[in-house]
Amino acid sequence: MAATESYPDDLKYHKEHDWARVDGDDALLGITWFAQDALGELVHYEPPNQGDTISRDSPYGEVESVKAVSDVIAPLSGEILEVNQKVVDEPETVNADPYGEGWLVRIKLGDPSEVDSLLDADAYKQVVAAS
Amino acid sequence: MSYLSLTERDRDEMLATIGVSSVDELFRDIPAGVRFDRELDLGPPLHEQELSRHLEELAARNVDTTRELSFLGAGIYDHYVPAVVDAVLQRGELLTAYTPYQPEMSQGVLQAIFEYQTAICELTGMEVSNASGYDGTTVGADACFVAKHATGRKKVVITEATSPQVRQVVKTYAPGFGLDVVEVPHRDGVTSPDDLRRASSDAACVIFQQPNFFGCLEPAPDLAAAAKDAEAIPVAHVDLLSLGLLEAPGAYGCGMAIGEGQSAGNYQSFAGPHYGFLAARGEYIRRMPGRIVGETLDAAGERGYVLTLQTREQHIRREKATSNITTNQTLLALAGLVYLSWLGPQGLREVGETCMALGEYAKRRLIDAGAELVFPEQTTFKEFAVRVGRSATEAIRDARGRGVHPGYALGRDYPGLDDAVLVALTERRTTQDVDCLVEALAPR
Numbered sequence: 001m002a003a004t005e006s007y008p009d010d011l012k013y014h015k016e017h018d019w020a021r022v023d024g025d026d027a028l029l030g031i032t033w034f035a036q037d038a039l040g041e042l043v044h045y046e047p048p049n050q051g052d053t054i055s056r057d058s059p060y061g062e063v064e065s066v067k068a069v070s071d072v073i074a075p076l077s078g079e080i081l082e083v084n085q086k087v088v089d090e091p092e093t094v095n096a097d098p099y100g101e102g103w104l105v106r107i108k109l110g111d112p113s114e115v116d117s118l119l120d121a122d123a124y125k126q127v128v129a130a131s
Numbered sequence: 132m133s134y135l136s137l138t139e140r141d142r143d144e145m146l147a148t149i150g151v152s153s154v155d156e157l158f159r160d161i162p163a164g165v166r167f168d169r170e171l172d173l174g175p176p177l178h179e180q181e182l183s184r185h186l187e188e189l190a191a192r193n194v195d196t197t198r199e200l201s202f203l204g205a206g207i208y209d210h211y212v213p214a215v216v217d218a219v220l221q222r223g224e225l226l227t228a229y230t231p232y233q234p235e236m237s238q239g240v241l242q243a244i245f246e247y248q249t250a251i252c253e254l255t256g257m258e259v260s261n262a263s264g265y266d267g268t269t270v271g272a273d274a275c276f277v278a279k280h281a282t283g284r285k286k287v288v289i290t291e292a293t294s295p296q297v298r299q300v301v302k303t304y305a306p307g308f309g310l311d312v313v314e315v316p317h318r319d320g321v322t323s324p325d326d327l328r329r330a331s332s333d334a335a336c337v338i339f340q341q342p343n344f345f346g347c348l349e350p351a352p353d354l355a356a357a358a359k360d361a362e363a364i365p366v367a368h369v370d371l372l373s374l375g376l377l378e379a380p381g382a383y384g385c386g387m388a389i390g391e392g393q394s395a396g397n398y399q400s401f402a403g404p405h406y407g408f409l410a411a412r413g414e415y416i417r418r419m420p421g422r423i424v425g426e427t428l429d430a431a432g433e434r435g436y437v438l439t440l441q442t443r444e445q446h447i448r449r450e451k452a453t454s455n456i457t458t459n460q461t462l463l464a465l466a467g468l469v470y471l472s473w474l475g476p477q478g479l480r481e482v483g484e485t486c487m488a489l490g491e492y493a494k495r496r497l498i499d500a501g502a503e504l505v506f507p508e509q510t511t512f513k514e515f516a517v518r519v520g521r522s523a524t525e526a527i528r529d530a531r532g533r534g535v536h537p538g539y540a541l542g543r544d545y546p547g548l549d550d551a552v553l554v555a556l557t558e559r560r561t562t563q564d565v566d567c568l569v570e571a572l573a574p575r
Contacts, residue, residue: 064442
């Protein structure tokens with residue numbers, strides 16, 4: 001069951017259609033409603049390994065639908081603390097709940113100041129409107 | 132398109148159209164020093180009948196194993212191809228089938244490929260097979276690529292007793308993949324598990340051949356275990372025709388099984404084209420190169436077949452594809468399927484036993500005639516190396532003059548084995564043929 005379009009105000013966004021939910025030194029990362037809608041039903045999530053270092057603007061994993069494979073771009077730099085096993089097992093979780101149960105990784109922030117460079121919901125909606 | 136050459140008038144019209152006065156002017160940017168400055172020495176034109184005769188004369192200079200006696204193997208073997216193989220292959224729907232992108236148009240060939248994949252999986256003990264690869268060498272490079280991505284490691288290990296052609300292709304691809312290749316020497320014709328274990332640290336995969344290039348049986352389960360000790364993926368390069376007798380690679384822990392499919396259902400055809408096979412454990416399915424056919428249900432709930440997991444392929448994944456080769460050798464692989472289906476498990480076993488028994492007979496005859504085996508301690512399948520007491524290339528040349536091709540000169544690839552010939556025995560050879568072999572190779 002696909003979710004309806006939304007871009008929550010409490011998240012930060014990256015123009016490559018990724019979101020971050022920052023909580024102190026940690027953040028959850030995922031892909032936006034727009035990204036999952038463009039891909040269609042996800043059939044595979046290729047996660048990074050726990051302990052991997054990821055860099056802002058670079059790919060850290062892959063999501064695959066029946067028609068395409070897409071890199072997942074890191075909105076923030078950091079170290080992978082946890083991979084969402086539920087999405088590994090049931091990738092369609094991302095389609096059903098992209099901002100909740102469909103998160104992809106939890107990271108420890110490498111540089112908290114990067115958060116300021118991300119887009120807020122209104123700015124990201126402009127990106128979506130222009131896509 | 133028919134072949135019609137240009138007339139002078141055609142040329143003049145084309146030159147006039149682009150505003151160039153002569154063909155020479157057209158090529159004036161090419162420096163004179165690198166231009167060919169005379170007419171090709173082709174002789175006078177031939178009319179059709181003369182040309183036919185000329186080509187027939189050239190073709191008649193080819194020899195094949197129906198006219199001369201061959202013990203050549205070294206990866207490409209003279210096994211019998213039953214008539215049923217050609218009969219099935221020459222059906223139009225298989226012979227002229229294009230890539231089956233449209234499942235609604237292509238159920239026949241898709242089902243045939245699916246059955247091919249199933250046969251390869253059953254024989255190798257693996258969970259997934261692709262629809263075939265180019266040949267037994269490129270699948271070696273493919274396996275390295277899969278292993279690199281699965282492990283994140285940048286080194287591959289390959290045993291020196293693996294086919295020199297496979298090693299050469301792996302070494303050709305490796306720099307482009309960002310891989311280093313380490314080769315492990317053999318000891319008396321086989322690979323030492325301890326040597327392999329030492330070489331395998333930080334390796335993505337370990338490729339060994341079973342039976343190896345010398346025809347010898349490797350301690351394959353120990354080699355696979357040695358690779359796994361180093362967390363490298365064990366990859367066995369196997370001969371389908373050996374798998375009626377020998378254990379399946381999946382049963383001794385390999386992560387992938389690859390090989391040249393020619394011996395099953397393809398003629399030697401002057402060494403190609405043939406087909407390669409690549410099968411793997413399920414965990415590598417999304418990293419497998421090439422296409423894969425899957426079984427599914429259509430909208431009406433009927434069983435159907437369709438290309439699947441295409442997101443791995445280059446037309447979708449672009450530069451991140453698992454291979455730049457998605458073309459495969461469907462027709463030749465289907466010959467393999469027909470062959471394997473025709474023989475069945477018992478037939479495959481009997482072919483293997485026949486080859487092995489004839490090989491043992493030939494060894495004994497050669498020893499009785501004073502020849503010495505290169506690796507007398509080893510068990511061999513259908514091929515073995517024998518010393519001929521003189522230059523192997525000379526012995527081979529002399530025998531060829533009498534219409535006998537006694538084997539492959541190992542000195543080409545292995546220094547120190549200049550007096551050794553690799554001899555292959557298939558079920559097409561007879562004990563009388565072995566008499567000719569002994570005459571050709573016995574020391575003088």
